[in-house]
Amino acid sequence: MKTIRNFGFLVLIVLMGAFSAHTDSTEAGYDIGDMATDFSLKNVDGSMVSLSDFDTAKGFLVIFTCNTCPYAVKYEDRIIALDKKYKPLGVPLIAINPNNPFKQPGDSFAKMQQRAEDKGFTFPYLLDEGQKVFPQYGATRTPHVYVLEKTTEGNAVRYIGAIDDNYRDANQVEEKFVENAVDAMLDGKEIKVTKTKAIGCGIKV
Secondary structure, eight states: OHHHHHHHHHHHHHHHHHHHHHHTOOTTSOOTTOEEOOOOEEETTSOEEOGGGOTTOSEEEEEEOOSSOHHHHHHHHHHHHHHHHHTTTTOOEEEEEOSOTTTOGGGSHHHHHHHHHHHTOOSOEEEOTTSOHHHHHTOOEESEEEEEEEOSSOEEEEEEEOSOSOSSOGGGOSOOHHHHHHHHHHTTOOOSOOBOOOOSEEOOO
16 A cells, blocks of 8 residues: 555656646747747736837847746846836837736736836736737746847847846846847847746746
């Protein structure tokens, strides 16, 4: 009986590992060089926002984030700073909340509106209603960043992953992955680090 219980436990561990590997993979989403499909999602001000709305943009910072994840909260001020730095340079930031509000009530649309007001968000904060957009991108965490470059063929994915290498303390960051990627993109240079592991909470489905 003990052997059977041990075997059952091992099977459970294997299945859990397989599930975790699947949910933390971007294989089903975009890879570097892919063209990101446009979307139309509701902003906290009630308007619908699409990438095509930004006629003069050179690219985009698409960040999947939310109200409730401690990692996302740690990064909020840095996300605001990224928008203030790069929007004037033609790379606006668009934040998307991918969580199911029925599973995570703190990420409801009304809570998003309140959070955006409290923090003074300077960028669109969109609800992925029906959770249709984040699987296209392959996002698995909050926050999870995608740097897009507007080209004649479409919005090309240039970077996927984390904002930087220290979610705990902005003052202790040694490598600013997103800033390095956007700076290189704007300068027409090669992006040295195109993928990193997104560190954050799993998206609630």
